[in-house]
Structures are given as structure tokens and as C-alpha cells.
Amino acid sequence: MSFTKQTKHGVVFHTADAFTAAGGVAHGFATRLGGVSTGPYAELNLGITRPDEREAVRENYHRFCAAIGADAACLVMTHQVHEAAIREATKADVLPDLLDPIDYRVDGLVTNQPGLCLTIYYADCLPVLLYDPQKRAIAAVHSGWRGTSLGIAPKAAKKLSDLYDSDPEEILAAIGPGIGPCCFETHEDVPAAMAERLGEEVLAFCQRLENDKFAVDLKEIVRWQLIRAGLRGENIDTLSLCTACHPELYWSHRKMGDQRGNQAAMLQLLP
Numbered sequence: 001m002s003f004t005k006q007t008k009h010g011v012v013f014h015t016a017d018a019f020t021a022a023g024g025v026a027h028g029f030a031t032r033l034g035g036v037s038t039g040p041y042a043e044l045n046l047g048i049t050r051p052d053e054r055e056a057v058r059e060n061y062h063r064f065c066a067a068i069g070a071d072a073a074c075l076v077m078t079h080q081v082h083e084a085a086i087r088e089a090t091k092a093d094v095l096p097d098l099l100d101p102i103d104y105r106v107d108g109l110v111t112n113q114p115g116l117c118l119t120i121y122y123a124d125c126l127p128v129l130l131y132d133p134q135k136r137a138i139a140a141v142h143s144g145w146r147g148t149s150l151g152i153a154p155k156a157a158k159k160l161s162d163l164y165d166s167d168p169e170e171i172l173a174a175i176g177p178g179i180g181p182c183c184f185e186t187h188e189d190v191p192a193a194m195a196e197r198l199g200e201e202v203l204a205f206c207q208r209l210e211n212d213k214f215a216v217d218l219k220e221i222v223r224w225q226l227i228r229a230g231l232r233g234e235n236i237d238t239l240s241l242c243t244a245c246h247p248e249l250y251w252s253h254r255k256m257g258d259q260r261g262n263q264a265a266m267l268q269l270l271p
Contacts, residue, residue, distance in 0.1 A: 003029075003174070003239045010034045011044065011067035012249070014239055016174035022133040024270055026117070028068030029127060029176040029239070030263040031249045035060035037261060045261025047121060048077070048099055052261065061098055070117045070268045072098065077119045080142045081105045084150035086159050089116050108141035108152055110159045117268035123251045124243050126178035126218055127265035128153045130160060132171045137164035138267050143222055145190055149197045153222050154229035168230030173237070176265050177250055180242035181207065181217040184254070190216055198225075 002017045011034030019027050035044030036059050041052040044060050065072035076089040079102040086108035087093075094116070095102070109118040118140035120127050125144035130153075132138070139156040141147070153173075160166035191206035191214050198221075205217040205224065219238045226236055243250040243263075251260035 002237060008067040009063065011063050013064070013067060014176065015068070016129070016172070016237055018172045018235070018237065019129070019131055019174060022131065022172060024133055024136065025131055025138065025267060026069040026270060027129060027267040028064070028070075029265045030064055032251055032261060032263065033249065034067070035063055040256070040259040041261040046264040047262030050261055054099055058099060064264070065117070065266070068266060070266050071115065074115050074268070075117045075119050076109055076111070077102055078107060078109060078121065078142065079105050080107045080121060082144050082146040083107055084147055084152040084155055086110060086139070086141065086152070086156055088159075088163060089113070089118060091116065107147050108139065108156050110137065110139040110156060110163065112137040112164045112269070114269040114271045117266050119264055119266050121262045121264050122176070122178060122243070123253045123260060123262050124179040126222060127176040128156070128222060129174045129176070129265060129267045130156055130171055131267065132160055132164070132166040134170045135160070135164045135166045136269060137166055138269055140265060140267050143218070145194075145216065145218060148218055148221055148225070149194045151198070151225060154225045157226060157229045157231060169232050171231050172235050173226050173231055175219050175222055175236070175238040177239050177241050177243050177263070178218060179244050179252065179254060180219065180240070181215040183242055183244035184216050184218060185209065185213050186216055187213060190214065194221070
């Protein structure tokens with residue numbers, strides 16, 4: 001598996017080649033390029049809670065959905081809280097207006113209903129998309145270090161199995177752009193929390209630095225988790241680009257703080 005960087009109608013985004021080859025879905029991982037927002041939110045801000053102009057955000061959604069081939073009228077969105085709750089999305093979750101407030105708090109969504117476009121957000125945390133082309137079921141999760149330590153990505157894979165009888169060996173996984181170990185430098189509390197929840201094996205992905213801090217490789221941890229959950233390694237791909245290293249492509253919370261927009265990842269089963 002690998003990723004392709006695409007530009008359509010001025011919108012720049014990434015797609016997972018295996019998802020494209022399998023067919024049956026529209027999907028994409030946004031960059032910050034191709035929208036109409038200005039200032040610290042320039043250009044393609046998709047964060048509905050950022051203090052951006054509402055009409056600009058709405059236009060950004062329409063542009064991104066058009067670029068990836070998704071339906072902007074069928075979005076199911078997340079109000080993310082850095083935990084591991086996963087919601088089964090239904091048509092009732094599609095808001096009358098995409099900027100309406102969301103009345104649930106989750107960091108993951110699953111569905112087997114064609115037409116629903118699962119939407120998650122990132123600005124360093126990892127966007128992870130799962131697709132079972134055999135059972136026609138999908139999942140999207142936001143996996144920051146807290147969500148990763150709680151195992152949100154393997155929990156989503158298990159949801160696909162429990163709800164839709166997915167075989168983990170048939171699930172395709174795409175781990176999108178997020179902060180890399182080059183920039184995710186932490187104190188000991190993060191690897192300690194990881195080890196407490198995931199076991200000592202996770203420390204193999206937490207490198208102690210000369211300043212006694214740690215470089216944590218979240219992308220490799222999520223890959224490791226998914227393999228332990230039964231996914232085949234060749235069915236898991238990771239986009240290596242670090243959001244903090246590439247301000248020309250992405251917003252990074254670690255580098256920019258609150259004066260920034262949000263990227264989104266979307267995944268929709270096509271009818």
C-alpha cells in the first residue's frame with residue numbers, strides 16, 4: 001500500500017492507493033491548501049469550532065468534498081475529546097446544516113450504510129481510516145496520544161468485526177498525516193501512560209533523548225496495534241509526512257497553537 005498526493009480544482013489532498021484500488025469508497029486526507037479561508041486559517045480550514053468565517057468554512061467543505069468525490073450533504077462529523085468512544089453512524093446523525101453543533105462526543109465512527117461520509121479532524125493527531133471491501137463497512141478514528149494509549153484504532157477494527165462480521169485480515173487501514181517522532185518530544189508521562197495501558201512492548205516506539213525526554217512514534221504504535229488486532233501488515237499503510245515539519249502543507253497544533261485551522265479526513269461508502 002502507498003499514498004497518492006492529488007490536486008483537484010485547486011484542492012490538495014492525499015488518498016490511500018489500496019482504498020482506490022478496492023473501489024466502492026470516496027476518501028481523502030486534507031491538507032491546508034485549496035480553500036477560501038484567510039489569516040491563520042488559510043486556506044482549507046475544515047474545523048467547525050475554529051473562529052473562522054462560517055461561510056468560508058462551509059465553502060471549504062463543499063470544495064473538499066467535490067475534490068474527493070464525497071457528498072457534502074451526507075457528512076457525519078465528530079466532536080473529539082481525545083478519548084476512545086466510537087459511535088455507529090446512522091442517517092439520523094447527518095445534521096441539517098454541516099455547521100450545526102454536534103450533541104455527542106466521540107473520537108471514532110463506524111458504519112455500513114452507503115452514502116454516509118465519516119469525518120474526523122487532525123492537526124498533529126493521527127487520522128486513521130479503515131475499510132473492509134468484502135463486508136462493505138468503514139471506520140474513521142482520531143488517534144492522538146491519549147486515544148492511541150486507549151487503543152482507539154484496534155477498537156474500531158473490533159467494532160467492524162462485532163457489528164458487521166468483518167474479518168480483520170480483510171480490513172485495509174490508512175494512517176494519514178500526523179506528527180512524527182521527529183517532532184513529538186514528550187516528558188516521561190506519555191511513554192509511562194502508554195506502557196501502563198498497552199504493555200512494556202510499546203516502549204520500543206518511545207526513544208529516550210539526550211535531554212531525558214522521549215521521541216514517541218505514534219504512527220508505528222498504531223500500526224503495531226492494528227497488527228496485534230489481526231490486520232495484515234501489508235494491508236496497513238502509513239503516510240510518513242509529519243504535520244509539524246511541513247507548515248506549507250498542514251496546520252500543527254504543536255507548532256502553531258490555537259491560531260490555526262484543522263484538516264479533516266473523510267471516508268464514504270458509495271451506493
